[in-house]
Amino acid sequence: MSDFEGLRALVTGGASGIGRATAHLLAERGARVAVLDLDTATVDRPLLGHRADVTDDTAVRRAVSAAAADLGGLDVLVNNAGIGARGTVEDNDDAEWHRVLDVNVVGMVRVARAALPHLRRSSHAAVVNTCSIAATAGLPQRALYSATKGAVYSLTLAMAADHVHEGIRVNCVNPGTADTPWIGRLLDAADDPAAERAALEARQPTGRLVTAAEVAGAIAYLASPLSGATTGTALAVDGGMQGL
Numbered sequence: 001m002s003d004f005e006g007l008r009a010l011v012t013g014g015a016s017g018i019g020r021a022t023a024h025l026l027a028e029r030g031a032r033v034a035v036l037d038l039d040t041a042t043v044d045r046p047l048l049g050h051r052a053d054v055t056d057d058t059a060v061r062r063a064v065s066a067a068a069a070d071l072g073g074l075d076v077l078v079n080n081a082g083i084g085a086r087g088t089v090e091d092n093d094d095a096e097w098h099r100v101l102d103v104n105v106v107g108m109v110r111v112a113r114a115a116l117p118h119l120r121r122s123s124h125a126a127v128v129n130t131c132s133i134a135a136t137a138g139l140p141q142r143a144l145y146s147a148t149k150g151a152v153y154s155l156t157l158a159m160a161a162d163h164v165h166e167g168i169r170v171n172c173v174n175p176g177t178a179d180t181p182w183i184g185r186l187l188d189a190a191d192d193p194a195a196e197r198a199a200l201e202a203r204q205p206t207g208r209l210v211t212a213a214e215v216a217g218a219i220a221y222l223a224s225p226l227s228g229a230t231t232g233t234a235l236a237v238d239g240g241m242q243g244l
């Protein structure tokens with residue numbers, strides 16, 4: 001299948017997990033793909049790596065413009081870079097709130113701001129933000145993380161409204177717990193990693209973690225012309241966690 005033939009895509013956080021799976025899927029389907037990440041040492045051909053921290057506006061502008069120059073424009077932005085945070089509102093201080101909001105929310109805004117002038121010149125412009133089931137599910141011990149993803153969800157709706165008349169679609173995916181290096185690190189830090197993994201699996205009606213490839217498939221759908229009439233939506237990829 002070559003539903004991305006001729007399209008040019010930028011994936012943030014594309015050096016690992018969901019972003020990496022997405023970057024490779026889009027490339028396999030015919031897109032030319034650039035990755036923006038903190039460290040691009042593991043980004044290999046055919047992907048093009050551009051190093052930037054999404055909290056650094058100058059670095060983001062430079063990387064997005066270099067990616068657009070390399071690709072000859074931009075049709076697809078997968079705004080995916082993000083970090084986790086554990087705890088109730090009593091566990092994280094102001095500095096931690098600002099740090100995580102800066103990556104998960106303002107980081108997406110910075111990348112979108114830099115990408116929009118390029119997307120406007122595309123005849124097939126699509127933005128897909130990686131949100132989370134945490135935006136709407138009310139997960140315990142995830143106050144800060146959930147608040148950042150709630151903001152990403154609202155940002156998706158607002159951007160969809162702002163840019164629909166420019167032909168730019170904006171959607172998001174809401175993954176449940178996905179088996180990525182991030183979750184690997186979380187399990188490694190647990191007192192009993194096997195019990196923690198079993199608890200995460202049990203939270204999803206399918207009884208297993210979502211795979212990065214499954215989230216990538218949903219992102220690819222929302223980025224592709226197959227979803228040409230869809231904007232301002234959140235697609236759950238959560239093993240039935242919210243719907244069942």
Ligand code: NAD
Nearest residue numbers: 013016017018038053054080081082132175177178180182
């Ligand atoms: P991951 O840690 O495997 O990959 C995240 C990537 O983002 C890494 O390559 C990292 O270097 C990059 N990144 C982090 N901070 C950055 C910054 N400041 N600037 C540039 N790049 C940065 O994680 P993942 O599980 O693949 O998560 C990807 C996205 O999916 C995140 O937005 C996360 O919130 C979301 N998500 C993950 C899960 C899950 O269970 N894994 C569930 C729901 C949503």
